[in-house]
Amino acid sequence: TQLLEQSPQFLSIQEGENLTVYCNSSSVFSSLQWYRQEPGEGPVLLVTVVTGGEVKKLKRLTFQFGDARKDSSLHITAAQTGDTGLYLCASPRKLSFGAGTTVTVRA
Amino acid sequence: DAGVIQSPRHEVTEMGQEVTLRCKPISGHDYLFWYRQTMMRGLELLIYFNNNVPIDDSGMPEDRFSAKMPNASFSTLKIQPSEPRDSAVYFCASQASSGNTIYFGEGSWLTVV
Secondary structure, three states: OOOOEEOEEEEEEOOOOOEEEEOOOOOOOEEEEEEEEEEOOEEEEEEOOOOOOOOOEOOOOOEEEEOOEEEEEEEOOOOOOOOOEEEEEOOOOOOOOOOEEEEEEEO | OOOOOOEEOEEEEOOOOEEEEEEEEOOOOOOOEEEEOOOEEEEEEEEEEOOOOEEEEOOOOOOOOOEEEEOEEEEEEEEEOOOOOHHEEEEEEEEEOOOOOOOOOOOOOEEOO
């Protein structure tokens, strides 16, 4: 079983639509990270959240850490084709990654 | 600045052959990680080093896999003998002890036929 469960596994939307992906666990984390991986490349860190209830924004991306520090979400507003990729949540302390959500944004 | 450099980018080999993957971490980084990524299992940590010393190799699948880090700027992951189920993308990554960002290489795409 995965320490970090991500949902949905796949998501395909039209350019301009919004989307949310989730990362859940039964464990409590001191921090969680979100990475994006584009085809043929390695994952690249987007953000680290460390405080329960924390919300961080990165342009059109909004990251939230659950109050209990067991879950996190990533919301993308007005998705663009450049947002296409595999989104991975990770526990930096445990060096483990979720299985990821493959996001496809269609033109 | 140069990122994590891996070689080869792609390798196709026959079952039973030895495979050696190479990695040069970012200069000054104290931690080096080897991950394997497959569709079925996602991104799995195989082994990691701190200051060239292996710290946790519990993710190494079996004795056919071995990893070394002879110095701060070079690491290898070796599979001997290789099997078709070893086909995957193998990522090397590094991290500074002062930070929490893991920097990944572009991966080595291994196909064992």
